Amino acid sequence: MSVVTNHSTTAVPVVKTLSVSVNGRWLAVPQTTAHPLTGQPVATTMIQACEIAGVTVPHYCYHAKLAVAGNCRMCLVEFGTPALGPDRKPILNPDGTPQIRKSPRPAIACATPVSPGMEIYTNTPAVEAMRRGVLEFLLLNHPLDCPICDQAGECKLQEYSVEYGQAASRSVDEKVHKPKQVDLGPRIVLDDERCILCSRCIRFTRDLAGDDALGIVQRGSHSTLTHYPGRPFDHNYTLNTVDICPVGALTSKDFRFQMRVWFLQETKSVCTSCATGCNLLIGSRENKIYRYVPRQNDRVNSCWMCDSGRLNYKWIGRSDRLTQCQVRDAQGQMQLRTWPEAIQEAAGRLKQAAPGSIAFIASARQTNEELFLIRHLARKLGAMADSAPRTGEGDAWLVNADKNPNRLGAAIMFGLDRSALPVTSDTAPAAVGSADMLVGPGVQLARSGQECPRSIMGAAAERIGAKLPKIAEGIGRGEIRTLVVLGEDATKHLGAALLGRLENLIISDILPNATTPRAHVLLPGCAHAEKRGSFTNAQGRVQKFLKAVEPPGQARPESEFLVELVRAVTGEQFPQTVEGLFNRMAKETVAFQGITWAGLGDLGQGIAVEVLKT
Amino acid sequence: MAQEFRLILKHLDQPGYTPDLECYLRHGGYEVLKKAVSLAPVSSSDGRTITGQDKIRQEVKLSGLRGRGGAGFPCGVKWGFIDHKSGKPIYLIGNADESEPGTFKDRQIIHKDPHQLLEGMILAGYANQVQLAYIYIRGEFMEGARLLNRALAEARSNHFLGKNILGSGYDLEIYVHRGAGAYICGEETGLIESLEGKRAYPRIKPPYFPAVLGLYQCPTIVNNVETLCAVKHVMAMGGAEYAKLGSPNDPGTRIVCVSGQVKNPGYFEIEIGKVTLGELINDLAGGLREKRKLKAVIPGGSSAKVLKAGEKFKLKHRQADGKEVVREVDLLDLPYDAESLAAAGSMCGSGAVVVLDDSADVVEVLANISEFYAHESCGQCTPCREGSLWMSKILQRLNSGRGRPQDASELVRIAGQISGGKTICAFGEACAWPVESFVAKFKNDFEAKGAAAEPEEPEPLKP
């Protein structure tokens, strides 16, 4: 039996180290590091060694996730290596230490490999003079755009100007002029005068996005970044170039001139547009979201995210959001209610319903904690519960064809199926086996010695949404008369006609859809940006997200009112905080056992899966 | 009276000498190759087998031949860096980009004696187990490319090239690749990028040393046209004999191109170190025009540091008894070899000597040189990209009477921010050295132009 886990505890091969000194402090650094593109071991570079030593070498063109270009020359450092005698052995000082021969020429830290005994100097007067020189050259033809430049506040030219810049220009000649406001594609505008020609964007789009779309034309100081003539720069990852552009040359049409970055509050979150769950930062100010930018998580999205996910935030501020609790009165009119009234109403309807006459459809866009509460309620009420699949186009990089951010969470809660779980082994699944095979043929959750909830076992081989036809049938036959829907348009899954046959339709949603007007009880929910919670992404990584903005009107986080609903229906009190709820869920759900809210950290945690070898 | 020593140029200017194969063969062409490919393996004293190829490499190393492209790196040492065990193909590139201002020697060979280059290349290819070689020729040499292609076809149909060369079992193909007109394509890694179909952006070293990660990331030898021709003569004479020519540290002959304000500009093949700058200028190039005095000499192509008339240099000289003596020499008595020019603070570079007499305006000369470099900088790395144009703008302004007193020192400061290993390729030095040396040596001329300006801030120049 081979154990494959998503935890970061997989055995790390022993790395050989070598000793270098950074500004006089000796440290051991790995001889090799993984190449950012191929993953192959390549010699550790000076800049990486300095990073390990906690010394940041100023740089523009270097980016840890891209191929090295070495063109900006900002990272030039001085260095020395042990002097070798004619016998190729190090010459020793009287005190036994090796004699260091200082190199007469500087080296770029981003590309120069370290060697044993190397001394790197990053703060000598000569090094600082070189930085001042490079900075002066970079600013020589740079426009004075800072007051209107979107990069202002997060611009590396500004940043280093503080340290290495000069107060006055020494040039009296006119600057080189280049195109401004170049429309590169549907989402990107380029200002060539601001471009420092670091080629980060070129390398990204060529090597990572696989579209050799950008390049430099002209030469010398007239060099100009441009896109392939006649072809817009329009693949689904273009906005990442705006992130990595160290200056304000590449700007996002969406964010341009919208907000000064220093006013933005940054909230750690994850993207909800597909099952990948790219980590991101929400930039917001005064309850308004201005942008998403990817947040580095090497186990999920590295430093990148797709354009469609990044721009999918506008709906959160839509004016037609559901903002009121509403209950249908005896005359069939919707009436506004307070939360306690609405919860009472919903609980009353659920309690009166005959056992077996209730069904739940909870979206796989709801959080693990919310789905956990729904599962609990469904189990108590003897109700069927399921989610709905949501598929679209995927690609070979980040975008998953599964558009549910919490599909795996829903699968774990409502009916585990093998295909929902990340199978990280190439072994073929075994035939359907014993009862402790919780997840489906050949796949078993780790720590399987522990008891598992019956509902999971019962649903072992089903996919999410597999129960929807059964629910439809139940409604059609008049057996199911109460339906609770969270975050889905039930007309799409069951058909509008069937919904008309229900006695109770209890709905929570964020935006109006074809189902919401039919609700008997309507509870306004929250976008992820308005609450905290966790999703389990396609690879089995549980990731949490935090609250960036306030929900509109009466809208409340679903987990909050679901706790109230559970109490009103069953009398049980679940934890009222997301932390408490998560920890309770983890205890009661085999897949999440051993994981805590605190343990998720910023980068999430993988759930362990064991794959049986046949 | 100094004399030329024609080895490479031996035949090509003789009346009736033509660039076709038949003429080359009549003058003993491809005989060296024939001998080389039939060299039998021998056992060395320690029992190892030394193949014919090993032998050629040894001879080239023994000859001490330095590259003639600019850097003057020993050819045999360069070949020694090639990894024969990598399993990758090894490429050879003949660098015929000849773009350094003042240099016009490779073109003589290409135009008048292309088979000599081919024989040198085939020898170098054979010695280094190369199966595919390229001649990268500057775009402007259209006629040269045509002649080379004709020579290649002739060589191919006479079994000097192609499969099973001269029945030796050795296969080699050579292709001519034309550049599109950029100086930077002569820099070996820029050349390789260009050959791969990309912009000629020089590569960073490390890791992209041509001998390890060259053309298509395979071990690659880049040699200048003249160097490759010299290989033929090394093999004709034997490495030890060749090493006796020229000076001990810089053996052999080289073709010097003398241009500028001399009566008889042209190319002259000399025994290295056996001819002084003065002899080159006065004996070979006909001397200065009437009533003119020497002002300066650029001794190794426009990127070499300028030497001023009347400058004295200290040369170390080892006597026959092994004693080292220091000898002070005047500019004109400086022997033309790598060591002496280095001692004078400059270099032989591409072998181009540019002579300036006292009618030359050094500010104008430097402005001209700088404009060239600002135009030719590939623009990849910051100091060279921005610095080269900045220096050019200042020099143009100085030259047009709108200079400032501080411009001279500004120029030196800017150049200092470029040179000294701060750039990706040696172009950085190539554009900074002339500025550094001209301003240092002719400070008065620059300051005079700066002071001539009206005191108020000058109007900015259009880029």
Ligand SMILES: Cc1cc2nc3c(=O)[nH]c(=O)nc-3n(C[C@H](O)[C@H](O)[C@H](O)COP(=O)(O)O)c2cc1C
């Ligand atoms: C900016 C620059 C331009 C160069 N141009 C040429 C050239 O036109 N022809 C040439 O043979 N070498 C040129 N070189 C030198 C080549 O990089 C390389 O050193 C040379 O071709 C090696 O040949 P060699 O060892 O036979 O001299 C240039 C170097 C630099 C830095």
Ligand code: SF4
């Ligand atoms: S646009 Fe930005 S990322 Fe691209 S080369 Fe210019 S400065 Fe670098």
Ligand code: SF4
């Ligand atoms: S790949 Fe998926 S998770 Fe990542 S940004 Fe795009 S839609 Fe969002």
Ligand code: SF4
């Ligand atoms: S030094 Fe100049 S020519 Fe060489 S790579 Fe840098 S910008 Fe290009």
Ligand code: FES
């Ligand atoms: S960061 Fe090293 S050269 Fe740009």
